[in-house]
Amino acid sequence: MYELDCSTVFPGCERVIRADSPAGVIRRAVAQANALGIERVTPSMLDSMREKMIERPETADRAA
Template structure:
């Protein structure tokens, strides 16, 4: 039996104003890095500490199977 792959995701809605993207990656640090890049693309040169905290708070661990079922 194959072990189910785990991933991490962050739904940017409500975290980065105006963003509707869901960021997924294999590690929490990669999701965090991508979220920072997304915020910069959306005009945030300096990210408030509260936004960085929300990145961490709103990141969730998901299974690959649940992602495929939703997509």
């Protein structure tokens, strides 16, 4: 499980984005940026997303 605290990349965002892969987190983060009114996600924003993304271990309740 991968996770990104959206506020570390997009000021004012209050979501924590989770997905099974880094690509999934990036896709969801770009969609969230668009929802926040950010029309163009720059390469530096993508780099920031990759740097600030963390990997979390799977939890038992998620596997159930």
